[in-house]
Amino acid sequence: xxxxxxTQHIINKNSFLCVGLDTELKRLPKHLQQQPNAVLQFxxxxxxxxxxxxxxxxxxxxxxxxxxxxxxxxxxxxxHYIPATHFSIADAKRxxxxxxxxxxxxxxxxxxPFDAVTVAPYMGEDSIRPFLEYNQKVxxxxxLTSNKGSEDFEQLxxxxxxxxxxxxxxxxxxxxxxxxxxxxxxxxxxxFVVGAxxxxxxxxxxxxxxxxxxxxxxxxxxxxxxxxxxxxxWNKNIGLLVNASRSIIYADDTENFQITAAAAAATYQxxxxxxxxxxxx
Amino acid sequence: xxxxxxTQHIINKNSFLCVGLDTELKRLPKHLQQQPNAVLQFxxxxxxxxxxxxxxxxxxxxxxxxxxxxxxxxxxxxxHYIPATHFSIADAKRxxxxxxxxxxxxxxxxxxPFDAVTVAPYMGEDSIRPFLEYNQKVxxxxxLTSNKGSEDFEQLxxxxxxxxxxxxxxxxxxxxxxxxxxxxxxxxxxxFVVGAxxxxxxxxxxxxxxxxxxxxxxxxxxxxxxxxxxxxxWNKNIGLLVNASRSIIYADDTENFQITAAAAAATYQxxxxxxxxxxxx
Numbered sequence: 001x002x003x004x005x006x007t008q009h010i011i012n013k014n015s016f017l018c019v020g021l022d023t024e025l026k027r028l029p030k031h032l033q034q035q036p037n038a039v040l041q042f043x044x045x046x047x048x049x050x051x052x053x054x055x056x057x058x059x060x061x062x063x064x065x066x067x068x069x070x071x072x073x074x075x076x077x078x079x080h081y082i083p084a085t086h087f088s089i090a091d092a093k094r095x096x097x098x099x100x101x102x103x104x105x106x107x108x109x110x111x112x113p114f115d116a117v118t119v120a121p122y123m124g125e126d127s128i129r130p131f132l133e134y135n136q137k138v139x140x141x142x143x144l145t146s147n148k149g150s151e152d153f154e155q156l157x158x159x160x161x162x163x164x165x166x167x168x169x170x171x172x173x174x175x176x177x178x179x180x181x182x183x184x185x186x187x188x189x190x191x192f193v194v195g196a197x198x199x200x201x202x203x204x205x206x207x208x209x210x211x212x213x214x215x216x217x218x219x220x221x222x223x224x225x226x227x228x229x230x231x232x233x234w235n236k237n238i239g240l241l242v243n244a245s246r247s248i249i250y251a252d253d254t255e256n257f258q259i260t261a262a263a264a265a266a267t268y269q270x271x272x273x274x275x276x277x278x279x280x281x
Numbered sequence: 282x283x284x285x286x287x288t289q290h291i292i293n294k295n296s297f298l299c300v301g302l303d304t305e306l307k308r309l310p311k312h313l314q315q316q317p318n319a320v321l322q323f324x325x326x327x328x329x330x331x332x333x334x335x336x337x338x339x340x341x342x343x344x345x346x347x348x349x350x351x352x353x354x355x356x357x358x359x360x361h362y363i364p365a366t367h368f369s370i371a372d373a374k375r376x377x378x379x380x381x382x383x384x385x386x387x388x389x390x391x392x393x394p395f396d397a398v399t400v401a402p403y404m405g406e407d408s409i410r411p412f413l414e415y416n417q418k419v420x421x422x423x424x425l426t427s428n429k430g431s432e433d434f435e436q437l438x439x440x441x442x443x444x445x446x447x448x449x450x451x452x453x454x455x456x457x458x459x460x461x462x463x464x465x466x467x468x469x470x471x472x473f474v475v476g477a478x479x480x481x482x483x484x485x486x487x488x489x490x491x492x493x494x495x496x497x498x499x500x501x502x503x504x505x506x507x508x509x510x511x512x513x514x515w516n517k518n519i520g521l522l523v524n525a526s527r528s529i530i531y532a533d534d535t536e537n538f539q540i541t542a543a544a545a546a547a548t549y550q551x552x553x554x555x556x557x558x559x560x561x562x
Contacts, residue, residue: 062384068392069353095401096374097428103343111349120376122403122423124430142403147378149405158437
């Protein structure tokens with residue numbers, strides 16, 4: 001799916017939920033752990049259970065890499081099981097110089113045909129450009145993340161150099177990142193990661209990039225509030241894709257896990273439906 | 282190999298060269314491209330040809346990921362072919378929140394038992410801590426990279442907040458990153474990436490972290506000068522591991538590629554031997 005179709009898809013499904021498949025063998029329901037291909041079975045069961053309540057799936061590549069080569073086969077099989085109606089994201093947070101970045105882009109846009117991939121901005125424009133050359137795909141750049149560590153560097157105040165007057169503006173690093181990266185591609189090619197725990201900052205970020213979609217992790221297990229996210233991050237295209245991972249997929253470790261995961265996803269969806277009905281009045 | 286043994290290894294080998302295995306099927310010698318397992322064959326041939334001239338190998342994970350699951354098997358077989366006497370680096374530039382970073386650490390320290398992995402700092406302390414929990418392993422954090430894009434964010438001037446006096450110091454982001462990250466682990470656990478094209482800045486970085494080893498990419502294909510790197514980056518433990526990838530492994534695409542790669546590595550080694558003999562007088 002392309003990003004330009006996401007808004008309509010959200011309206012049709014009454015949901016802007018992305019389900020994160022951070023799947024780890026040891027956290028699966030006990031009865032599944034012993035079975036062959038347990039992780040893939042689990043992912044398929046979660047997708048079956050939640051697909052009516054979400055518009056997107058996000059595969060956290062770290063959990064698949066930690067299984068070695070077979071993890072990549074499981075990731076591939078999971079990707080192919082995600083319905084074509086759903087926006088598929090590789091949460092890989094890659095970032096390297098140009099010729100290496102081109103390999104990463106090829107990996108997540110061609111070898112594994114995801115709709116989108118997450119990318120880290122530290123190394124600058126030539127580390128992001130190779131992803132943007134795939135103009136039917138979506139590059140999701142880290143802006144302000146939901147973790148404590150975002151204070152260490154993302155929230156530092158940076159000073160703009162240049163200008164003969166000696167005048168300078170002050171911004172936080174994540175604001176500078178978002179402002180600058182937004183110029184490198186279209187609103188249909190670029191999204192930003194903005195943590196759900198950072199609602200006050202989200203309002204400010206929305207003023208910098210009024211038209212971009214945000215990928216918002218950090219609701220559920222990380223504690224972000226869905227109504228606040230909607231109040232601060234909303235835009236005319238809705239502009240929000242909210243991810244929940246552990247609070248859905250690990251909601252229950254018994255044989256009833258599918259029903260409980262469906263219920264957890266449905267709970268998010270219901271809140272989102274209320275938000276959508278208010279905002280789209 | 283642990284980092285504390287690297288200095289002695291460099292002295293023994295008269296070399297501080299790391300050979301980067303950024304191996305890509307289409308760039309291999311034509312006669313190899315058609316053969317089964319060409320990439321692994323090539324890597325083994327390059328390791329055989331260069332191991333006397335270098336102390337380390339760096340596997341650029343992007344090139345293996347782009348081959349899909351079988352790429353990870355090739356990476357694993359290559360890793361196991363690297364002599365135990367050589368310092369093995371996964372150039373993966375990972376970075377994510379804590380529970381995800383723990384998966385990445387497990388991938389590159391346990392599932393694939395590299396000596397070291399490169400990590401991106403953008404997301405802060407909790408994205409780096411899980412790597413440092415492996416105290417026999419080495420975490421190599423991006424400082425100042427050799428690419429043009431390093432100007433976009435790494436070189437921004439950041440302002441320290443805090444202090445009642447209103448006084449503040451100004452540093453560049455990469456300086457702040459290096460200064461802060463250096464407090465999170467020991468000099469035997471942490472290294473920094475400092476690009477070879479950034480020799481003036483390298484001198485300044487050396488004053489911030491006088492005791493750390495630097496991984497220095499960007500000589501050869503990217504144009505950095507080895508003598509300048511030694512002048513500005515040297516420390517009492519030598520403190521430099523200089524990587525060359527394309528200028529060695531793709532020095533020749535004929536059937537003589539092994540001899541030419543050996544010669545290219547030997548050329549670096551000879552310059553390094555001269556530098557070592559001067560500096561260790």
